[in-house]
Amino acid sequence: MSLVKVLSTICVLSLFVESIFCCSRVPQAPHGRKTRGDNGYRIVIGDEPSGYEPGKIYNLFLLGSRTHGNIQQFTHFTLNAQAASTSTKETAVYRMASPKKVGRFQLFSDALSKFNEDCVNTVSEADDLPKTEVQVMWVAPAAGSGCVAIRAMVYEESKKWYADDDKLTKIICENTEKKAAACCACDEAKYSFVFEGIWSNETHPRDYPFAVWLTHFSDVIGVTHDTNFSFWGENHIATDGFRSLAEWGSVRALETELRAKGPRLRTLIKAAGLWYPNVNQNTSSQFRVDRDHHKLSLVSMFGPSPDWVVGVSGLNLCEADCTWKDKLDIDLYPWDSGTDNGITYMSPNSETQPRERMYRITTMYPEDPRQPFYNPNSDTMTPLAKLYIRREKVFSRNCDDNFLMTQVLDVSENTEEGEARCEWQKEISEKRILTSCRELDVALSNGIPTGVVTEFCGPPGSGKTQICLQLCVNVQLPSDLDGIDGEAVFIDTNSGYSPYRFQSIAKAQSSVCQNIYKKNNLTPPTPLVEKFMKGVRLYFVQDYVQLLAVIFHLPNVLTENPRIRLIVVDSFSFLFRQMKYEEGDFIRTRLLCETITNLQKLADQFGCAVVLTNELTTRINSSDDTNAFLVPSLGDSHIHQVGQLITLAREQVGSDIFCANIDKTLHSPEIVVKFRITENGIQTQCETTEFTQWTPCSVTCGKGIRMRSREYKNAKLAAESQCNRQLVNKEMCVADVPECENQVDEPEENLVQGAANVDDAGEGIGVCKTTKWSEWSPCSATCGIGISMRTRTFIEHAGRKKCPHVTIVQKEKCMKPECSFEQMEIPDELCPVTSWSEWSPCSKTCGNGVRIRTRLLLADSSMLETCKTRLDLNQQEPCANRPTCFFDPQEARDICAQTQDAGPCRGAYNRFSYDRQRKTCVPFVYGGCRGNQNNFLTSQECRDLCVHNQAETSTNQPEIPLLKRGNASSDVVDCVVTEWTDWSPCSVPCGAGTTEKTRRIVTEARNGGVACPRRLSKRKRCFQQC
Structure with a gap:
């Protein structure tokens, strides 16, 4: 009889589970029999993917045929998901499954659909009005879930309804193909990104580092690269450079490794790190992508930690329709780099030998209660950081493979260590000469190209000759400094060459290069100043006849001296403007074009760069005398023969800031670059000094921080130009004494001993004893679903390390009234923002306080004031962890019995605590975090709660029902x-x-x-x- 009951119970339960997870797609009575077929109705998944990507959100449509004479309408529908055994409808077997296996639905705010009240993960109509289509979102399940069948019922009237047949069932399987899809976008795109830290004691309270001053995200480093390149991610083995990043937050070695892969990369990306107390702020940088380099990988270490990082690997920014993605918001989760065996944030160093493959850290892997993300009751995890990627500009390009082959490695960052003068990566297919203006070199794809005629045009005093002299020095940079080790010919037509100015530039450049040799432990060659002075051949000409004679003679000179890689004519326009009027503009123009043609032939034949300078003159429109504008003094008839045209001018009359307007280049878009001209050469607005030496480690034992700094050479110019280069570098370090004497790890490692420190109810005892639970916090949402939480702390600090099995944070969902349309915030395209941060702790531990939350503006900073009028970036609301500040006598005695505790933080806040031995309140300096409740803002508060209570108890007076923590004197x-x-x-x-x-x-x-x-x-x- 008992067996029959058990079997019947199992049957009832199975029917109940079946009804919950797998609702029948049958309309409510009354209705007739189902009509066979789909009647033209179908389920469509947005973009028609061949398979789903785990966790990705897809748009799902249920709609009728568009070929019918009149539009199909239906009044009721049901949409749900089941697990399918195969991808073929004819052979598939369908079964019920939880949303974890078949994905889950999300609704739009169009009021056409709602979740079915009787079935899990099922969507139905919100009303019985006629509708032509419905749209919902479907979040794909986790990896390894197999195939999913999305099935629908459509109801037109009682005798006409359709379900499951033909296109009312859509089977989609996980996309397991790992094909290297080629990008078909011909254009080039420029992106910016914002890396925002979320990791905090509030979002990740479990075992949060007690050395809070060490918390940080390291400098962000990454690249845009080709399809088959990767330097970190699933199953990778960390290189030495990656290990240096993952364990110590140092990017230098990894940067060197990435630079060695130059031909496979488009942009080397670096952004400044986020260090305490700015861990929850943001850092940013920019990068470029093209058809061959359309994937993004970047990474940052978060610490203190053994070897844990966050980032993205192989993120494809190219769309299937040959365009570039507009924007992406990506949650970043922790990864283990496989180089250290540590399991907690502050684990001592323990190298993994041999190194393991990188893996994603989850709530169940590694399955060790000590790891701070361990949670056997949930597989969801709060992200540690968020990455916001925005496309800024698209540059039109043709689909010429030769163009892509000429691209060089960009450096896009706010942390660049060296200047552009000597430290740029070698170009791939053509030699280029640096200008020493980093921004100008970037705009010209790494400098002045050989084999091309480049013209600098500008009024007198605009820096044309200075740039020519700088190029004559830079063309001679040795190959081990990424130079082309060449020589130059300088043809002076108007006595603009100054040997003293050239010597000053040569000395400054020599000093820079000597420092680089020293920094890289290289032996410098012969004295560079002497080399630079001897490497220029000077020709002084007085008219265009002599100029033509020199150009006619140059092939012999270049043949005898193959190291000559630069020809400068300063000024090219000066002599041609002196031609007599009677010779006519036609003859001058013809002679001018033939001269440029001959110079271009020299550039092609001998692989050298040709640089010309030209004056500007004023042209007045004959029809309007007031309409005057500047044009090249030789006109514009020869412009088509020049490969690059750069116009120079002062930013303002009398200003020491110059502007280079790039009017015509081989590859780059039009752009304006600012720089200064000094006696030592060209100086960019963001030029910095060398970094100082690293400071000693900040601690004498264990893990600490070391740092180095630098300054802008011209702080005023840098401020005016809004420079954003990193001036302070920080990284983790280990003191000479690797572990402090008081950091005994045996109890932490002994889980059996830790588990024994609980009573029968699972509550901590001894070192694991905790305070009482706080009151539940108010719901985090004002409408819809939110989270409420409560916390408690360990009485002894050692409990944080020794008792990971004792829960000190509890969260539960809370429900507020359903959000109305007015309460829903519609995204503002003009003012995009991040998600709201977590609510801050209440400002008071008892009584009424406030809590706040913030979000960041993703738009340009110039939009800040405008956006403040359109939306809120800060929110504040009242809170009360403990409704009143009254304590019963036992609570008061417990608080006053606690030993004085300044906490681990390094602040300085004057507080008072009760000393039981001296039976009085004594001052102490509080660090600003943790500690205990024997911590009073004033001496009077301490006496009111502790001294008065002790006196009353000792004299055996009747016990006061409640004691108020505060001032009672009048x-x-x-x-x-x-x-x-x-x-x-x-x-x-x-x-x-x-x-x-x-x-x-x-x-x-x-x-x-x-x-x-x-x-x-x-x-x-x-x-x-x-």
């Missing part, structure tokens, strides 16, 4: 503060730091007394000799 008391302390030691052992002096409040003002001063600390800069 006397007027003025504020009392101490004298200023002496200045503290400098905050750094060498270099620039800060020193501070403080004073503290002895007695708070009460009942209308004189208020306390707001400033309790003073800080000033200090400098220590290194």
Whole structure:
């Protein structure tokens, strides 16, 4: 009899589960029999993918045929998903499955559909009005889920309804093909990205690093690359450079490895890291992609951690329709690099030998309760960071493969260490001469090309000759400094060549190159200044006849001296403008064009660059005397013969800032570049000094931080140009003593011992004992579904490391009234923003306080004021973790019995705590985080809760029902503060730091007394000799 009951129970449960997960697609009664076929109705998945990508969101349409005479309409429908055994309808077997296996639906706010109240993961009509189509979103299931059948029922009337047949069932399987799809986009695209840190004690409270001052995201480094290139990701083995990034946050070695792959890369990307207290801010940079280099990979270490990183690998930005993706928002999750065995944030160093393959860290892998993301009850994880990618511009290109072969490695970053003068990557297929203006070199695809005639045009004093002299030096840079080790011919037509100016430029360039040799432990060649001076052949000509004679003689010179790679004519226009009027413009134009043709032949035959300078003159429109504009003094008839045309001018009259307007280039779009001209040559607006030496590790034992810094050479120019280069580098370091004596790891590693520190109810005891749970926080949402949470802390700090099995944070879903249309925020295309941050902790631990949340503007900073009027970037709401500040006597005794605890942070906040031995309240300096409740803002608060309570208890007076944490006196008391302390030691052992002096409040003002001063600390800069 019992067996029959068990079997019947199983049958009932199976029917119940079947009804929940696999609702029948049959309309509500009354209805007739189902009509066979689909009657032209069909399920369509947006973009018609051949297979689904796990986790990707697809648009799903249920619509009728568009070929009928009148539009098909239906009133009811049902849409759900089942697991399918195969991809073929004829052989597929369908079965019920949870949303984890078949994906889940999401609804648009069009009021046409709703979730079925009786079935899980099923969508039905919201009303019985006629409709021609419905649209929902479907989130594809996780990898390894197999095939999914999306099936539908369409109801027109009681005798006409259709379900499951033909195109009312759509089977889609996971896309397992790993084909290297070629990008068909001919144009080139420029993107910007914003990397935003989310990782915090609020979003990831489990075992959050107690050394909060070490929390950071390292510098972001990445590349845009071809289809078959990859430097990190699933199943990769970390290189030495990647290990240096993953363990210490140092990008230098990885950058060297990436530069060695130059032909396979388009842009080398770097962006400054996010260090405490700015971990939850953002950093940004730019990059370019083209048809051959259409994938993006970038990575950043988050720490302190053994070897954990976040990033993207092989992100394809090319669309199937030969365009470029407009924007992407990507959540970033943790990865283990496989180089260190550590399992917690602060694990001591333990090298993995041999190195393991990289893998994604999840809530269940590695399956170790010590890892901070471990959660056997859920497979969802909060991202640590977010990446916002936005397309900025598309540059029209033709589909010429030869063009793509000429592309060189861009460097796009705000952390670049070296200047453009000597440190650029070698180009792939053609030699180029650097201008020493980094931005100009970028715009010209790495400098002035050989084999091309380039013209610099501008008024007197615009820097034309200076650039020519700089090129005569740079063409001679040795090959081991990425130069072409050439020589130059300088033809001077108007006595513009100055040997003193050339010598000054040569000395400055020699100094830069000597520093590079020294930094890379290389032996410099013969004295560079002497080499630069001897490497230029000068010709002085007085009329165009002599100029033509020199050009006629140059083939012999170039044949005898094959190292000559640059020919400069300064000024090319000066002599031709002196031609007599009677010789006529026609003859001058013809002679001019033939001369340029001969120079181009020299460039082609000998592979050298030809640089000409030209003056500007004013042209007045004959029909309107007021319409005057500047044009090249030789007219524009020869412009088509010039490969590159660059117009130079001062930014303003009398300004020391010059502008180079690139009017015509081989590959780049029109662009304006700013620079300065000094006695030492060209100086870019964002030029910096060399980095200082690394500071010593910030700690004497364990893990710490070291840093180095640099400055803009011209701070005013950098500010005007809004330069954004990284001036401070930070990275993790290990002190001479790798582990501190008080960091004993045996109890942490002994999980059996840790598990014993709980009682029968699973609550912590001993070192694992915790405080009471806080009150549940208010719901995080004002409408719809949100999250409420409560927290508790370990009484002893060692519990954070030794008791990972004890939960100190609990979250649960909470429901607010359904969001109305007015409450839904419609995305503003003019002012795109990030998602809201988590709500901050309540500003008060008891009584009424406030909590805030923020989001970031993704638009240009110039839109900030406009966008502030269109949407909120900050929100604030009231909160109360504990409704009142009254404590019962036992709570008061527990609080006052706690030992004084300043916490691990390094702030300086004057507080008071109760000393049980001295039976009085004593001042102490609080660090700003953690600690315990024996922490009072004023001495009076401490006495009210602890001293009075102890006195009443000792005299056996009747117990007061509740004690208030606060001031109960009614006397007027003025504020009392101490004298200023002496200045503290400098905050750094060498270099620039800060020193501070403080004073503290002895007695708070009460009942209308004189208020306390707001400033309790003073800080000033200090400098220590290194």
